[in-house]
Amino acid sequence: MKLEENSQFGFMLDQSKCVGCRTCSLSCKDYKNMPVGVNFRRVFETEGGNWTCKEDGSFEQSVFAYYTSIxxxxxxxxxxxxxxxxxxxxxxKWGIVAIDDSMCIGCKACATACPYGAPQFNHESGHMSKCDGCYERLKEGKNPICVDSCPFRALKAGDITKLREEHGNLASITPLPDASITHPNLCIVPEKHSLPSGNKSAIFHLPQNYQGVKNDII
Incomplete structure (x- = not known):
């Protein structure tokens, strides 16, 4: 993947291909050698629908679930x-949002402000940390590690203008906030049950509630 000098870096997620396996999250954590509790890429599970008993005793259902890797x-x-x-x-460069450790005081103001929960406090370094798009790989013309590790090719990275031309510009999907707040360089190909941001008809599970995270395994 080659980015032009004036490109704006961004991600594409195809929810119709994402199965919530979290390979992207784990490969990122391993590659960046993150301590317990810090996860730059996280996967949300959104579910909804119900089962209805009909008069004849049979059931019909509208149950669904989809995943959002972010x-x-x-x-x-x-x-x-x-x-x-x-x-x-x-x-x-390439519009990537980065943190300079030499200037960071670990106050967590960035984490409080971000509606996506991207900046995270690293207890080992005492500084905030976040995804930098695998900047060192981008400079070599390589994809971010999360993109290359996805077994279902649900993720892409590159010039956001080109990604949107190919996949559309939708980014306001539950459980994410409305894209008008920060104008994320993200486009999402929705799964057939995907709901717009702010829809409260479904519930979603936070990444930190996965058993591995909850038990301090990852």
Missing amino acids: SCNHCSNPSCLKACPTGATMKI
Whole structure:
């Protein structure tokens, strides 16, 4: 994958292909050698529908579930950047939102401001940390590790303009916030049951409630 000098980096997620296996999340954690509790890429499960008993005793159902793999969206209007009191959070080449450890004081203001939960506190370093798009791989013309590790090819990365031309510009999907807040450089190919942001007819499970995360395994 080659990015032009003035490209804006972004991600594409195809929810119709994502099965919630979390290979993307685990490969990211392994590649970045993150401590327990820090996960740059997370997977949400959204479910809804019900079973209805009919008069003849039979049942009909409208049950559904879909998955949303999410990391930092390297937003065009990043709330984390505006909230940082020291200037440690900044836009670098290809519009990637990055954190300069030498300037970060670990105040967590960026984490509080981000509606996607991208910045996370690293207890080992005492600094905030987040997805940088695998910047060192991008410079070599490679994909982020999460993209290459997905067994179902549900993720793509690259110039967001080209990704949107190919896959559309939808990014406001439950459980994510409305895209108008920070203008994420993300496009989503919805699964047939995907719901718009703000829809309360379904429930979603937080990534930290997965057993491995809850028990401090990952």
